[in-house]
Amino acid sequence: MSRRNVLRGVAAGAGAVTLPALLTACGDGPGGNKNEVTMGSNSSDAVPKKAFQDAFDAYKKKTGKTVKVHTTEHNEFQQNITRYLRATPDDVFMWFAGYRMQYFAEKGLLVDISDVWKGFSGFSQALKDQSTHDGKQYFVPYYYYPWAVFHRKSLFAKQGYEQAKNWDEFIALAKKMHKDGIPVAFCDKDGWPAMGTFDYINMRLNGYDFHKGLMAGEEAWTDTKVKKVFDLWRELMPYYQKGALGRTWEEAGQGLQKRRTGMAVFGMPHPGQQFPADERDDIDFFAFPEIDPAHGQDAVEAPIDGFLIAKKARNVDAGKDLLEWLGTPGAEEVYLAGDPNNVAVNDKADTAKYSALQKKSAELVSGAKQISQFLDRDTRPDFAQTVMIKALQDFIDDPQDVDGLVNRIERQKKDIFAQAAG
Template sequence: MAHSSADGSPTSGSTTTHHPAPARLSRRALLRTTLAGAGAVALPALLASCSSGPRSSGDSDSDSGSGTATLGSNASDPLPRQAYRDVIAGYQAKSGHRVEVRTTDHNTFQENINRYLQSRPDDVSMWFAGYRMQFFAAKGLLDDISDLWQGFTGFSQALKDQSTGQDGKQYFVPYYFYPWAVFYRKSVFRQHGYQVPKTFDQYTALARRMQKDGLVPFAFGDRDGWPAMGTFDYLDLRANGYAFHRSLMAGQESWTDPRVRHVFDLWRGLMPYHDRGANGRTWQEAAQSLARKKTGMAVFGLPHPGQQFAEADRGDLDFFAFPEIDPQWGQDSVEAPMDGFLLPHRGGNKDAARDLLGYLATPAAEETYISADPNNIAVNSGADTSGYNALQKKAVELVSSAAHVSQFLDRDTRPDFASTVMIPALQTFINDPKDIDGLVNDIERQKKSLFADEG
């Protein structure tokens, strides 16, 4: 599933009284709750993206009828869309109940989530864990499903925490997660003799070499607004550490801080190696350029290149952790967003919706999805992971070894700040990366206004 845009953001565990900062797992907690049993790897991950329009919008993948539950889906790309069809078909065969899947373009779903939840939402809706869910639960737009959680099995305490609102009640059913990293084609690296970079200097040197070899070093498309957030997050996590990044997302640090300016200065140095015209290119187009060997690398979430590579080429896809910038932090943090399902308060068919959510929380439901879309990682410890491909196994290892796991910028901060401030700010930077002072001053001015109610 495509990561996210920005109309809500995840994670809890704050240092402020009114607005918790995104909660994360320490490495020990992550390992303690993740590696479950022989052959079955469950990650209490915390990870990418959207919601549909009003109940009348989108297109339906099945017919509605009396007693039918409706599912608002943001899985508009072909691969995840088919995977969800398989899941729903399994549920209908098992339960005898019908589900109407209403699919909306991923980005449109995300950008309209607030209006959607306040109007006539579907009975069940796809969405994200952590603060991005908590924000809407606090507004009374989601139903408490704590009683359903009492019957769930295979979910770690860490997963439950990511599914819990600020009031201590559960509002979310976790489904899968996926890490962000730097993706590349193994054959391209072999052809040119490239080595995986460990440090930022090596990363920049590799980009220069790729450019000399006739490749665009970094595939880049930010028309949807959110893809660039992944690069910003990793630059900040590597340069300033997890604690500062978390505090920055919570509105507790100034965007004019020299540490933030340093992030944009590092990024400015990389911009000559990025695809030009990124604000007019979709992430799908960027991933396709990587698949066609026109570009050398791309900062993405696991599903993004995976969904754009032909089946025959997927074995050639690989990734490495975003390189170290400051040895103090190394590569200790990983972005790993988690997607799942909500019960909108204004949805109509509560009984049918709750029954569907109960099924979606089962290992069988996750296994069906992952078998059709092998670009994500199941979170239920009961799910059979013996069929994981090399990338999935490597993704599990990447997240398991991290000291800190973040969600994503537009999930780790206020949705209004992510959508109305950061998307245009990053797109402005992409168009003209010279005026960093003006950029950070403008972000800080708007941040103060939006976060004023939390002071």
């Protein structure tokens, strides 16, 4: 779930380094073992890894069928996903909704599971849309998590900080933290965390439709609207932690937990996984501040994670059986009992045991007029990986040369999208 996180080199394809764990042959030959389904997992962090195992154990108890999990470190899984799907993948694998799913469906690397979807209930049309390509369903959503500005309640109370509602208040809060010797948490060693801040400034300044057009290659990165995004972002730079390009998201989350930093633009699991259970009630957030009143805080980044069946799966029938169960409210409830850092997508799931943070997260997303999936999920993976990771890291390293930055992005964007169209 670290994007969230998340995916250097996805487009490297055949040039990527092959991970043995990813490319292990699965099943017992053609058709596989009907009582066993293999799962390619990118959930390498302790909390979600255990929660997924709880869910798979519940499936075995219910059906007698085993889920054999092959877990790979999150970023490494993303780096090798294209080669993985073209080689000998697991039957089912964890991935992302929206464009990230559609890209592989378009490449013919996924199994159509429209028949599985006919038995589902509790999923909104918006969720179905995020799981669909060319009129067919390929994805089973499992949970989502919003991005916002996270902080510790106790630190805000101690320091007298107030949650910011607009950009001016946000900058003023960052300045006050800086004066108190408490920087704003920031990291981008993993190549994806900074994308969340870019997306939010862009959507708050230019609106959701412009975000979608920019991600689709339809808007120019040299547009003054994009330059203004970077100009505004530069206002925050003096108040960030130093050394962002050498800091992982886990380290940034730990800094927030240890009160070394004051706030962070993150997805809900990122601080959540770094806080001990007895401290999670101290986590709070506020929606990314308003910049232009015309767009307010209408859009919320809320990536959806779930499951797909690889086209080269050896045991498609067993994979579909597992997905039928994973699409039920009960399957989500088992998972969320072990991982309170996400929110159920099925509206029939029991929310009675939700923490205050989960309830607030659900309210934030349900009240949104638009929901985005995150930069590297809303655009072509090759563009996100080969262009935007480096571009944003270049900006963090040298935030002054915006003209040169957007010119480079636009030039590379034209090449990539032209090749795709051709």
